[in-house]
Amino acid sequence: MSQGENRRRIGERLIVLQVAVIVAFATLGICFWVLQIVQHDKYEEMAENNHQRTLALRAPRGVLFDRTGKILVENRHSFTISILREHSKDLERTAQLLSQVAGLDLAQVQQTIERHRGEPSYRPIVVVEDATLAQVAAISARRLDFELPDVRVEEVPTRKYPTDALAAHLFGYVGQASESQLGDGIAQGDIVGQQGIERIYNKILMGEDGAKRVVVNSVGREISTLEEIPPTEGRRVQLTIDYDLQKAAEAGFRHAGFNGAALIMDPRNGEVLTYTSLPSYDPNDFAAGIDRATWASLNSDKLRPLQNRVIQGRYSPGSTFKIVVATAALEEGLVTPDHRITCNGGANFFGRYYRCHLKGGHGSVDMRHAMEKSCNVYFYTLGNMLGVDRIYKWAEKLGMAGKTGIDLPNEQESLIPNTEWKLKRTGERWYPGETISVSIGQGQVSVTPAALAVMISTVANGGTRVTPHVIKAVDEGDGKGWAPSPVPAVADKVAFKPDTLTALRDGLWMVVNAAGTGRRALIPGRDVSGKTGTAQVISNEGRARARGTDRDLRDHGWFVFFAPRDNPEIAGVIFGEHNEHGYLGAPIAKHVIETYFAKKEGKPLPLLPEQTPPSSTDEDPDSPPALPPVIVADNQVLPPAVVPAIATQ
Amino acid sequence: MFERRLYYHVDWAMLGAVIALCLMGLVQIYSATGGSSLYVTQMYGIAIGLVALVICLAIDYRSLADKSHFIYLGILALLVFVLFFGVVRGGSRRWIDFGALNLQPSEFAKAAVALVLAKFFGESRRGAVVPSDLIIAGAITFVPFLVIYQQPDLGTAATLLPILFIVAFAAGMPMRIFGILAVIALLAAPIAWKFALKDYQKERVSTFLDPEADARGAGYQQLQARITTGSGGPWGKGFQQGTQGQLRFLPVAHNDFIFSAFAEEHGFAGVFVALGLYLFVILRSIESARLAKDRLGAYLVLGVLASFTFQVLYNIAMSAGLAPVKGLTLPLMSYGGSSMIATLAGFGLILNVRMRRFTN
Structure with missing residues (x-):
């Protein structure tokens, strides 16, 4: 092969290499063009996701x-x-x-x-x-x-x-x-x-x-x-709650040794001062995410600590309901406070004998003393005169039917029976005999502690049904400062006859300050007024059947109160779960009221006595009488209409 | 030895382009390593490299070719020495420790192989390449290849192969032999896959074929390279402003992936300039081969250029996430003294051939 030919061949092959290199670089250039210009936005975003x-x-x-x-x-x-x-x-x-x-x-x-x-x-x-x-x-x-x-x-x-x-x-x-x-x-x-x-x-x-x-x-x-x-x-947010009163109530329950609920408020405007439901749970457990075990144990606890008893527990109000019946009878003009009824330890209605808790009877009592002694016969009689619908009407006016409207979630409706309700629910007409048990807060009556607190507040303030609420003021933010929360509208307003108010207040005052059942709430000079009651958990017959099960069948106790008697500033309810006697709640109320006045007057806050109160053997006039079966017109015999007041959620 | 008139025949334009690329790399190293002294080391590398360039320029390439078998054997001895006494870094034994300087003999093997092959084909009296030539040339190439492969450093070893092919191609190897070699390579690929490649190498290849399948593992670097390049956009994020390189999402931004970091900070505009400079250097070198006085000179230029071009193309493709990740640096720009010195020495040889095109 000649030198020249050789050189020519090298030249040809160099051209091939040159072209190959140019093509390779052009390809790279295009690739970078695509990456950096065409797809730039996509990669820009990916880069940002990387480092931002x-x-x-x-x-x-x-x-x-x-x-x-x-x-x-x-x-x-x-x-x-x-x-x-x-x-x-x-x-x-x-x-x-x-x-x-x-x-x-x-x-x-x-x-x-x-x-x-x-x-x-x-x-x-x-x-x-x-x-x-x-x-x-x-x-x-x-x-x-x-x-x-x-x-x-x-x-x-x-x-x-x-x-x-x-x-x-x-x-x-x-x-x-x-x-x-x-x-x-x-x-x-x-x-x-x-x-x-x-x-x-x-x-x-x-x-x-x-x-x-x-x-x-x-x-x-x-x-x-x-x-x-x-x-x-x-x-x-500023609440209406008073820390010291809240503590006093909870300390009171611990001291008394039972669970329950308390709602104590200012009867003049519905500001809730104390809100207690026991047993309780620790909200701190939830704050950072609750673990499964704690959640499970809270849910399976028989005492139901998650239940908000104040607005979710429904119980029969027992003798506290006599306040409603008394109000209804006075306002409807059926009787005067001086109306006397003789109690011989029981009375016949519709062919059945309804007992009073006092075997020998209270003798002739007027309304004040009937309240003081919680005489069943007196209120059987009034209830019979009123009929269930008028009882319902006044229970509603006092705030015991339906919801109280408190600004808390999942409130249960309180239930007061009436003829229409029964017809709708069971398709049966109302038997007058059923009214007798309703008039002492038994039967179908089933209310939340909150409803009773509203009722006693309405009585205390003279007929204004206030809506309980827990918020007092909200910080507007942006430096605008505190703005008072609007007070919820008054739910209903009835001007009680002066007679009615005096009689109710007198009777309730006597319960605490005279020979009544609420003496444990007595504070000299404070004119505490109140009423005890017992909520039957189960009928007497049911009790016999449930014997041997592990259900707690002991009665619940109520104490509704306000103070002072004239121009009350504090009113509320103490619900003692399975504490058997309403009067056992009275010391809790007393402690809260004492704290309230001590704080108001700038005095040192009261302490609870060291020793636990002796378990009571007092005779309890609120103990529910064994009610006879109701005889209806066509001679059918109904079982005693005692609703087992199981707490409903 | 260095006659004055030769001075006028130095290809100043190409030398300028080469130095420009070195400086761009230096700036990028400074940017990517943010204040560490690596750029100073690189400056020493460039300085020593320029000295090496001048030396390789000064000695007539024909004299060098005459001594090429000594150079070749000397490098081979160093490679074997490294295999037993070298410094281990990152799992491979590649370096000879000279205290202040670590030397990587495999970088110099390229020039040595180029010299020997140029001499072998250049002095061949036959007009065409015959199979026996190819076997001898293959042996010359594969001995250092295998030694370097043992370090292990498949990347650097692989850069020796283009030298063989390009020089043989220029020397007139018949195209059908290329065809046969291609078929053999295709047939050998599965066998190599099974026996020759290490697991991490296989992973890199399979990741390249499907990077999304393993975006957190081996595909990570490739994806990050693409993000780095793509996010640079037309004008780049600016000097020291590249988030991918600066925040270390891109690994070894001053070394293997220097071009990605460069593309991020200087955008397509910078890439265009850098690609242009590389292309200019390569085409200018091919031109030098054409102008060479003898076949020896032409083959020498092409031999040196072959490994350089292969490495540039592969590294830049890898920087854009277009090729499997391989520990292959970008000549002239990446951080690394041995590579810099060897590359500049290689350009000394190329300049040498062009400069002496009129001498006898």
Whole structure:
């Protein structure tokens, strides 16, 4: 091959190489064009997702104050530990390391991850709520070593409730928003009120979460902050509750040694001063997410600590209902306060004999003394004269039918029977015999403690049915200061005849201050007035049948009260669960009333006596008489219409 | 030895382009390592490299070719030495520790192989390449290939192959032999897959074919490279403003992935300039091969250029997430003293051939 030919061939092959190189570079150029110009937006976004993170800054919920400005519910800082899946390279390894470092159960961590697997990966999975400082320290150290870049420790404000589960049912509790609560400013993962004030006033209390956009490096460490929108704290709310009275009531129950409920309010405007339901739960358990075991034990507890007895428990009012019957009879003009009826220890109505609790009878009594002694025959007679519909009418006017309208969730309706109701419900007409038991608060009558509190308040203030409420003022925010909450409209107003009012007040005053059943609430000079009652849990026949089961069949006791007799400032109800005697609630009322006046007059608050009160052997006039079966017109015999006053939720 | 008139025949334009690329790399290293002293080390590398360039320029390439078998054997000895006494870093034994400087002999093997092959084909009296030539040339190439492969450093070893092919191609290897080799390669691929490749290498290849399948594992680097490049946009994020490189989402932004980081901070405009400079250098070198006085010179230029071009194309494709991730640096820009010195020395040879095109 000649030299020239050789050179020509090399030249040809060099051209091939030149073309190949140009094509290769052109291809690269086009690829970069596509990546950097055509698909730029997509990769720009991916780069931003890489290094920018938006962290939610949780807004603290609004602080709750009592009526004197004392903090009741506030916020503390707690730490949550969560996994950011979108930054996880190996979720399994993270789970293992995390559980090892933080001392968690691996299976449980894996379960938690599994539960949230379906959610979008940018949403952090919370593994530990309310982590201990030791856990936080251990994890932070590992994060610095780049071992757990996908684990986030976050400081979040958490609700802090008073110790001793004070007023737990009033405050309610918070928890993660459920599916049905989403929307209207509530997003997945938000903490919202689930019960009580937290729930009803959630919108006011919740505040607005802020956000922080930060730049992080490839191991998740924050490098700088791009933007920060601070959270807006929930609005502060002042309650009508008085901390000292609330404490006094709960201490009173503990001292007395039974569970129950109390609603004590200012009868002039319906401001609730004390709201107690026992046994209780600790809302702090819910604040940072309740664990399954605690939740399960709260739910399976036979004493039902989650039940808000004040507005969700329904019981027969017993002798406290005599106040309603007396009011009805006086206002309907059937009798005067001086109307006398002779009690011989029982009376016949519709062919049956209805007993009074006093075997020998009270003799001839007027209305005042009938109240004082809680004479059944007197009120059987009045009830018979009134008929059930007029009793219903006045019970409703006094606030015992339906709901009280208190600003708390899940209130149950109180039930007062009438002819229409019975016809609708059973298709049967009302038998006059049934009225007799209704007139002493037995039969179908079934009311919440709240309803009785409203009733006694209406009597106390002379006929104005106020709506109980728990909010006094709300901080408007933005420096506008406190704005008083509007007082809920008065539900009903009847001007009692002066005679009626005097007679009622006299009778109730005598219950406490004379020879009545409420002497344990007596405070010299305070003119406490009240009425005891017993709510039968089960009929006498039912009791025989239920013997041997583990149901608690002891009666409940009531004490409704107000003070002072003239121009009352405080009124309410003490419900003692299975405490058998209404008068056992009287010392609790006494303690609260004493506290109220001591506080008002700037005196030292009273202390409860050291020793527990001796279990009573007093004769209890409220003990429900054994009611005879009702004879109806066509000679059918009905069983005694005693509703087992089982607490209904 | 260095006659004054030769000075006028130095390809200043290409030298300028080469130095420009070195400086762009230096700036990018400074940006990516944010204040660490790596850029100073790189400056030393460039300085020493320029000295090496001048030396390779000064000595007539024909004299060098005459001594090429010594150079070749010397490098081979160093490679074997490294295999037993080298410094281990990142799982491979590639470096000789000289205290302040770690030398990577495999980088110099390229120039040595180019020299030997150029001499072998250039001095062949036959007009065409016959199979026996190919076997000898193959042996020359595969001995250092296998030694480097043992370090292990498949990437650098692979850069020796283009030298063989391009020089043989220019020397007139019949196209049908290329065809046969291609068929053999295709048939050998599954066997190589099964026996020759290590697990992490297989993973890289399969990840390349489907990066989304493993976006957190082996596909991570590839995806990040693409994000880095793509997010640069037309004009880039600016010097030291690249989030991907600066925040370490992109691994080794000063080394293997320097071009991604460069593309992020300087955008398509910067990429266009850099690609243009590389293309200019390569085309200018091919031109030098054409102008070479003898076949030896032409083959030498092409041999040196072959591994350089292969590495540039592969690394840039990898930077855009278009090729499997391989520990292959970008010549002239990536951080690394040995690579810089060897590359500049190689350009010394290319300039040498062009400069002496009129001498006898």
